[in-house]
Amino acid sequence: MNSELQDLPCNKYGGYSDKHQAVIFIVCLMIQYQIETRQADLEDTSLWDEHIDVEQLLDKDPRAAYRSGAVDALQTKIIRHCRPVIERFGLKSQDKARTLDEYHRMPTCRLRLTQVDGQIQPLVVSGPVSDGWGPNGLHATNFTNIHVPDGIAYHPSTDLWIQLDDDLLPPFIRGEIKSTDGKRYFFKPNDTDEQFLRETNILLKIFELGLARKIRTSNIAALVYTDDRTNIIGVLIEWNDARQIGDMMKTATHDDLARWKTQVLQSVEKLHQNEIVWGDVNLGNILIDADSNAWVVDYGGLYNPRFVDEENCETKVGDLQGVQRVFAHLAWEIDNRLTGASDGAFNHS
Incomplete structure (x- = not known):
């Protein structure tokens, strides 16, 4: 300002x-x-x-x-x-x-x-x-008719603290948030009903099927409510210190890339076996943890036209197309780093 x-x-x-x-x-x-x-x-x-x-x-x-x-x-x-x-x-x-x-x-x-x-x-x-509407459309949705499996925790919004680096309140509350006892979570806000409900329903299904114990993916920690447990303004996801895969390209090798691609495809295959479409294949939605393992995150839907054709948006075909194109792009980045090339742009076609 x-x-x-x-x-x-x-x-x-x-x-x-x-x-x-x-x-x-x-x-x-x-x-x-x-x-x-x-x-x-x-x-x-x-x-x-x-x-x-x-x-x-x-x-x-x-x-x-x-x-x-x-x-x-x-x-x-x-x-x-x-x-x-x-x-x-x-x-x-x-x-x-x-x-x-x-x-x-x-x-x-x-x-x-x-x-x-x-x-x-x-x-x-x-x-x-x-x-009842916070900045950028943060609001509550009534979950009375949403299937919430047994064992899902509910967390009051009064017990979650926004971390500020200065006096400026952020225009978007998305990302790190802490409970009163100091535990860190990743907060996903209810700011667009369609995408929020898509992602929340998938996270609830992953929880119910126990998939977060079988593949490396987002694991819901709680639904965040205001007033009462039917009014949901967001979800808490277990904190993950992993980095976006794009941030790893300064040191990653082609062998790293091959192993991460295999891990991502294995996770996507398990999701598809359970009729879950990832739906947002993107560089920012593949994370690499401290043990150099790849995670699949973010189920809000939409698509990045760089990696998924519009007609394949939110389909199994789109997931597979996106994975192939993301890793082809990353391989191109590694090649450019190794050869010192800096001109041109990646073409996925």
Whole structure:
């Protein structure tokens, strides 16, 4: 964030704009804000002139617009105009950790910039009020009709702590989280119903079948609930210190790659035997542990078109196609490292 806001711990997590309006989403001092700017309110101001200039840059070359700093500079000015309201509503201090429950229940405030006596002022449209949706869409899904096998643990969101490196609350709560007793977990949030339910149902099936004892894959530790055990806002997965396979390419050999590929194919075969489709074959979803063994993780679905053709998305064929292409890409990376080549790009076709 611009130096003018360094003492105001704000974190942007989204937004959209066109020639007539713009919306920025930020988290600041334990409140999430939706800040709107509209042509009808600001048309005769230098701020709106800058908005039009930025929109023209975005239309021409979005990446260049962001790299130039023009988008960030405009958003910083918009947030600065809202500073009086943010400081009035925000907490005056923050601990270095917050519970997941606090994050989930973070109140939302809608602001709109308008003109009052020729001065740009923030208008409070609504809030702050807790509406059950945390930043980036974190919310609860009722699990009354979801089959949850016996033995699955439930963990309250009030007993899970978000780890902060500074005063900035992250816009996405995904990854390391700790319980009150200090145990580490990997937290997967309920931020998109379809993908979250797909992954959770697969993790529950893996648990019920005992597959996590037979192959190296994600093992669910608990469902995370708020209010009561039917309202699920995420899942806890047993912590794994393994590294993404792509991070191993500086030292990996072709022999390493062959062994890891065999291990991944064995895991995928076991999944397929139990009618489970991995569904998201990707460099980030193959992990290598301290004993140099390969793990298969992440069942959220979707696909990476670099490795899986669209028509094979979330199919057994797609899983196998993806594994072949991922390891072909990694072999190409090793070849480039050994030969000193740096030009060109991998072509999986």
